[in-house]
Amino acid sequence: MNATKPSDPAEFALGLLAAGSFGRVVQVFESRLRAEIPTVQLAMWWSLRPTAATTAALRCAPGSARDWAELEQARQVLLAGGPASGPAPATGSILRSLPLALKAGGQAVLQVRGDASGIGQLERDAAFLQMLALFELRVSDLLEARHLEGAVRRLERSEAVQRALFRIAELTGATTSMEEFYTAVHAQVGELLYARNFYIALLVDDGAAFDYPYAVDERDDPREIFRRQPLRHGLTEYVQRTGKPLLLDRAVRERLVAAGEIRMVGSPSVAWLGVPLVMEGQVAGVLAVQSYSEDILYGPRDQELLAFVAQNIATALHRRQVAESLRSAYAQLQAQLEELRRAQTELIENEKMASLGRLVAGVAHEINTPLGIAVTSASHLDDIFKGLERDPRIADRPEWVKALGKGRRCVDLILNNLGKAAQLVRSFKQVAVDQSNEVRRSVGIRAFLDDVLLSLHPRLKVTPHRVEVACAEDLALETLPGALYQVVSNILLNALLHAFEDGQAGLIRIVCTRSGDGIDLSIRDDGRGMPDSVRQHVFEPFFTTRRGRGGTGLGLHMVYNLVTQLLGGTIVCASAPGQGAEFTIRLPFNHEPGAAGTAAPTATS
Structure with a gap:
């Protein structure tokens, strides 16, 4: 090779520094050599991995543009640690492979293709060896940069994976x-x-x-x-x-x-x-x-990454499913606990109502005997007075006639009030539900409601109020018709007595529908409604808003006992001032006689 100008090494070094890839570095070196030997060609095999055992990972620069480059010869050079030669694909050319001394991790082999005399001249030329040293330094720099880029990418990917896993774990909770x-x-x-x-x-x-x-x-x-x-x-x-x-x-x-x-x-x-x-x-x-x-x-790295992420997703998903199961189980337990509390409250309420009913019935039974004796005595006294009035001797004694008249009036007052007391006692006795007086049978609800309204017609016709019924013709229920009659008629009469203002033409609507394993019977009026202070006590015995005006406070209490104890159902009252009142009765299709129902709360808003 001819001697180069003093400035040539500096220009060559600047060209190498400007080259940012392995292929470009090879092209800069090849261009400088061709100034002296036009037929020379260069290729380089390189790898970031530092051992010869991984030469399968060698890559060629500038790539497919050097299809004559020999991978096998490059491997042999790396394994042997020294240069190697062989025939090049073109006639009269040889292929010389030189291992590069790199300061950074990695490995590389420079392959030179050309005629034998030219390649031999290159290896003996000091200028070539100087350029080769600069070339090796630049390749080392690029390998080191690749190492750093790879490390940065691995770090970034590792951080991305960690962020993703942290976020997945965070999502679990x-x-x-x-x-x-x-x-x-x-x-x-x-x-x-x-x-x-x-x-x-x-x-x-x-x-x-x-x-x-x-x-x-x-x-x-x-x-x-x-x-x-x-x-x-x-x-x-x-x-x-x-x-x-x-x-x-x-x-x-x-x-x-x-x-x-x-x-x-x-x-x-x-x-x-x-x-x-x-x-x-x-x-x-x-x-x-x-x-x-x-x-x-x-690729394999994607597979490795997705498998690693899948492990964490599976763990997070399992924890999530366990948490969902626990939340669901907790919600069910809370619902069951609330149901138990409600049932407990209802059982206490039922027992209270039943106890009050038994107390009232017991007191009525005890009062009934002396009341009967008093009625008998008053009747006997009335017969005595009547006999005295027929005695002709009395007619001649005006003062006796006057006394007998007063006595007869007193006896009439006694008998009249004793009659009222007896009727009240009979009402008291009805509070204790007797389950032995009637046989259960199947009734068509629509026909049954029509019969109830027919029996109440004398009371309804003298009022301006209307009663509407909405019920399927084929809806039937096995029940105690007498007890159910008392329930419906008492609620209707209670509405006539309490719901409407004087002169108001009201509407009472009865709706019966199938609901699950029973029927829902709703009796609603559009009257004045009730405040909470009244609604909450409507089923309690002796509670009435018409004390002294015909109200005894026993009608709805009797309804409550009949529904919850005899018919095995529930009853609730919903009302608000100015919005009327609605009594909703739920009766089961199958109820064993003598088994008390589970009552709903006595009143609801």
């Missing part, structure tokens, strides 16, 4: 819905790899089917492809059967299809990656991503 949880998980996976097509499949029905709680796909309708269905021979089932990740490309897909391991479902993807979701040592589902583009493929 969040109070969001499962749909929001899956959406957030999808977003976290999308930050780590291509996940435009993503789905989660979970085993259900004791492992006999897959459910897809979350699926997003660019081509297929998730409602059609990703719906709950029995296990098939798709890719998802293959991952579930093997319990191992599957990185699928066309070649792997064709091999699995040919072996009968899978049958394709939906639009064929260019690349598919699925990993198992393992919970408590068992495959509980599959996490999968796929690509329909030739430009987007998945």
